[in-house]
Amino acid sequence: MPTKKKNPLIDALNEAIAEELTAITQYMWHHTMAQGMESQSVREIFRKASIEEMKHAEVLAERLDYLGGVPTTRPNEIKMGGNLQKMIRDNLNLENEAIVMYKRIIKMCGDDSTTRRMLEEILADEEEHASTFESLLSIQK
Ligand SMILES: [Fe+2]
Ligand SMILES: [Fe+2]
Numbered sequence: 001m002p003t004k005k006k007n008p009l010i011d012a013l014n015e016a017i018a019e020e021l022t023a024i025t026q027y028m029w030h031h032t033m034a035q036g037m038e039s040q041s042v043r044e045i046f047r048k049a050s051i052e053e054m055k056h057a058e059v060l061a062e063r064l065d066y067l068g069g070v071p072t073t074r075p076n077e078i079k080m081g082g083n084l085q086k087m088i089r090d091n092l093n094l095e096n097e098a099i100v101m102y103k104r105i106i107k108m109c110g111d112d113s114t115t116r117r118m119l120e121e122i123l124a125d126e127e128e129h130a131s132t133f134e135s136l137l138s139i140q141k
Pocket of ligand 1: 020023052053056098122126
């Protein structure tokens, strides 16, 4: 009996889910821990970004389930602590890594245009997050 070939996208989507779980937690905890009146608007940006990452995790998990995979529950390393500028820099780094990752996974989609479209939409959000964090960094300097 021929063995069923495992779809390589399943592991890649789980890699993306792990990245999203990292971002969800990192941004929400930064939202909680960032102190000081001047950080009110930044804290709100962290919170909003965290919720958007949760939506990414949701659509990724639904797609993974459809493809026959089981979504991971494990985030990657979560960067905590430091002042507001360090938090923003850590978050910008995470977004930049996500952008590289999504571009790589999009190339793996082949004729799976549903997954590709989903990933392209997520990528656009990550690019927006990166540019938000980038402009916050220049304000904080
Ligand atoms: Fe995301
Ligand atoms: Fe993001």
